[in-house]
Amino acid sequence: MLPRRAKIKEIINDNGRVKTFVLDCSIIAKPGQYVMVWLPGIDEKPISVSRADPLTLTVANRGPFTSRLFDLKVNDFMSFRGPFGNGFALRTVKNILLVGGGYGVAPLRFLAETALQKNIRPTMIMGAKTASDVILEEAFSELKVKTIIATDDGSKGVKGTCVDAAREAMEKEKFNAVYSCGPEKMMAALAHECAKHGVRCQLSLERYIKCGIGVCGQCCCDGLRVCHDGPVFDARVLKGVEDFGRLARGPSGASHAL
Amino acid sequence: MDVSTTIAGVSLRNPTVLAAGILGTSADLLCRVAKCGAGAVTSKSCSLEARDGHPNPTMLDWGEGLINAIGLSNPGVEEEVKELKKAVGKSGVPVFASVFGKSPEEFAEVAARVAEAKPALVELNVSCPNVSSDSRLGGKIFAFDAKLVAKITDAVKNRVSTPISVKLSPNTPDLKEIAQAAEDAGADAITACNSFGPGMVIDVETGKPILSNRVGGVSGPAVKPLAVKCVYDVCSVVEVPVIGTGGVTNGRDAVEMIMAGATAVGVGSAVYYRGISVFARIDAEIKVFMDSHGYESLADFRAIAQQ
Ligand SMILES: Cc1cc2nc3c(=O)[nH]c(=O)nc-3n(C[C@H](O)[C@H](O)[C@H](O)COP(=O)(O)OP(=O)(O)OC[C@H]3O[C@@H](n4cnc5c(N)ncnc54)[C@H](O)[C@@H]3O)c2cc1C
Ligand SMILES: Cc1cc2nc3c(=O)[nH]c(=O)nc-3n(C[C@H](O)[C@H](O)[C@H](O)COP(=O)(O)O)c2cc1C
Numbered sequence: 001m002l003p004r005r006a007k008i009k010e011i012i013n014d015n016g017r018v019k020t021f022v023l024d025c026s027i028i029a030k031p032g033q034y035v036m037v038w039l040p041g042i043d044e045k046p047i048s049v050s051r052a053d054p055l056t057l058t059v060a061n062r063g064p065f066t067s068r069l070f071d072l073k074v075n076d077f078m079s080f081r082g083p084f085g086n087g088f089a090l091r092t093v094k095n096i097l098l099v100g101g102g103y104g105v106a107p108l109r110f111l112a113e114t115a116l117q118k119n120i121r122p123t124m125i126m127g128a129k130t131a132s133d134v135i136l137e138e139a140f141s142e143l144k145v146k147t148i149i150a151t152d153d154g155s156k157g158v159k160g161t162c163v164d165a166a167r168e169a170m171e172k173e174k175f176n177a178v179y180s181c182g183p184e185k186m187m188a189a190l191a192h193e194c195a196k197h198g199v200r201c202q203l204s205l206e207r208y209i210k211c212g213i214g215v216c217g218q219c220c221c222d223g224l225r226v227c228h229d230g231p232v233f234d235a236r237v238l239k240g241v242e243d244f245g246r247l248a249r250g251p252s253g254a255s256h257a258l
Numbered sequence: 259m260d261v262s263t264t265i266a267g268v269s270l271r272n273p274t275v276l277a278a279g280i281l282g283t284s285a286d287l288l289c290r291v292a293k294c295g296a297g298a299v300t301s302k303s304c305s306l307e308a309r310d311g312h313p314n315p316t317m318l319d320w321g322e323g324l325i326n327a328i329g330l331s332n333p334g335v336e337e338e339v340k341e342l343k344k345a346v347g348k349s350g351v352p353v354f355a356s357v358f359g360k361s362p363e364e365f366a367e368v369a370a371r372v373a374e375a376k377p378a379l380v381e382l383n384v385s386c387p388n389v390s391s392d393s394r395l396g397g398k399i400f401a402f403d404a405k406l407v408a409k410i411t412d413a414v415k416n417r418v419s420t421p422i423s424v425k426l427s428p429n430t431p432d433l434k435e436i437a438q439a440a441e442d443a444g445a446d447a448i449t450a451c452n453s454f455g456p457g458m459v460i461d462v463e464t465g466k467p468i469l470s471n472r473v474g475g476v477s478g479p480a481v482k483p484l485a486v487k488c489v490y491d492v493c494s495v496v497e498v499p500v501i502g503t504g505g506v507t508n509g510r511d512a513v514e515m516i517m518a519g520a521t522a523v524g525v526g527s528a529v530y531y532r533g534i535s536v537f538a539r540i541d542a543e544i545k546v547f548m549d550s551h552g553y554e555s556l557a558d559f560r561a562i563a564q565q
Contacts, residue, residue, distance in 0.1 A: 001318065001319055002318070002320065002321075002459075002461065002468075003461050003463065003464075003468065004463075005461075005463040005464065036314070036315070038314075038315060038468075040461070040464050040466040041466065041470075042313075043313045043314050043470070044313075044314035044315045044470075045314065077464075079461065079463065079464060081315075081318070210311070210314060210316045210317065210328060210331075211316060211317040211326070211328075212317075213317070213319065213530050214529065214530065214534075215280055215281070215317065215324070215326075215526075215527070215529055215530045216279070216280070216281075216283070216316070216317060216326070216328055217280065217281040217282060217283035217284065217287050217302065218283060218328075218331065220281075220283055220284045220286065220287050222284070222286040223284070223286035223287050223289060223290040225281075225287075249283070249284075249333075250310075251310040251311060251331060252308040252309055252310045252311070252331050252332060252333050252334070253283050253284075253302070253308075253331060253332055253333040253337070254308055254333035254334070254337055255333075255337075
């Protein structure tokens, strides 16, 4: 797949560390899929589709590549390839719970939008450390999605983690499925809660991605190719996967603890 | 009907071999490929020290094939030995360990270290188009120089008793001479070939080469006729078995390689084109071909194109 080039139409400052880039193009993608964003001469990195039309990307400034992305202005160009990966499955569900931590909220925005079009009712739980870290709150309120915010310090919404909030929500209401994207340890804890409540769940994983097409093996999580078999996996598939919630590999393939 | 084959004393249930650098990064992936029907699996090439490889973009489908400049990323031999031990223990098929180094001594050192994991065969990657040798050796690709290939082969043979295959580069007019040199130096098999080129793909929107390394090795369907010719040439001069590699996507391609003289068939890029189940599918397609042509074993049609 060759790169496409698009102009940046709008940049939204979500918080000090996260920006949303709206491009003047659209793609055909499923929620949970990602594009490889390319800055020639710098690098090319996976970023989830936060909205497909217009293509919208929500990016956290974490290192060399994302900080260069943050230097871009409206009317600058960005190249990308994609979409890649499998995406979330939305079959035979009616009432669903979305649980996002950090920029993991971004693909869930696209999922919420898609669910509403299919007459599925989403409830969103967003986790953040503190009030100023909360992102895309307006995007969800525009969609009129019931949203619960959980902050570690209680400065906004309920005090606690998004897993605590999800547990409470599942105790009050019956959900057909839970969808999550965020820090892996959080998702591992969430999968455990879902299993206890007998609710199926799908989790979007991150590993160091190179080829994006399931060939180089760099993104492996045990025998799973996160770039192509994933990034979304049913929690049942992850059961017994030793690396899940524990180990990830860097660019050389050497493992480190999560 | 029998599709089994033997490479340097190693028995394979079918001739498909996962090529080096495709899905060979973890023991679990190697085992998954084995489960998907591969006759043998090759691990990602490893070196003495860890390497991050090139920045992205490192790989793309340009339309008629793939191009890659992963840059031989690997966690280094110490980590690799752990993965290999696990793979050798549970994959159920022969595991080939691919190694490379910056000098003949380093090749021998890495080969000796991976041999601890008891792979069925050690493959010497003297031919990656993305990375050149030590500047002391002129910074060129080892596989372009018959003397260097012989030196590396000899150095490794002196250190390990595991059978070795030397993986050659197709990008030299002296391929026959180099294959001969590897055999004379004691290679137990030849893998022909590595990826082609290097090539370049330019993004016409930005005017920039897409791969961060600018150039990369070309593989997949586009290179098959070139690879078949390389295998044909190598098989015309060596006695040792050849793992015919390059652009094999279906059973018919595998049959072509065997008719050119190959004993086993490397499969890499086809994982992209047909999924991981491609190994079992190629195996089945070879059987269908043999059945419809009245062949009982691979030997019945091996190297018939050489006649
Ligand atoms: C499927 C997927 C979807 C993603 N979606 C988003 C998103 O919507 N928004 C967002 O801000 N970030 C997203 N990321 C993470 C994003 O790719 C990294 O934050 C980015 O690559 C960091 O690069 P850097 O040079 O700025 O920082 P670095 O300092 O290089 O890295 C910071 C962190 O990002 C990880 N990272 C670096 N390179 C890669 C790579 N090639 N593949 C995967 N992880 C990498 C590193 O392991 C490290 O943990 C996603 C990652 C994956 C795998
Ligand atoms: C992504 C990728 C990575 C590769 N890495 C290696 C490697 O580490 N060592 C090696 O000897 N060959 C490597 N190769 C070359 C393949 O093993 C094979 O020789 C070549 O791709 C031709 O076969 P194919 O057309 O079936 O892919 C790599 C090829 C690809 C596509």
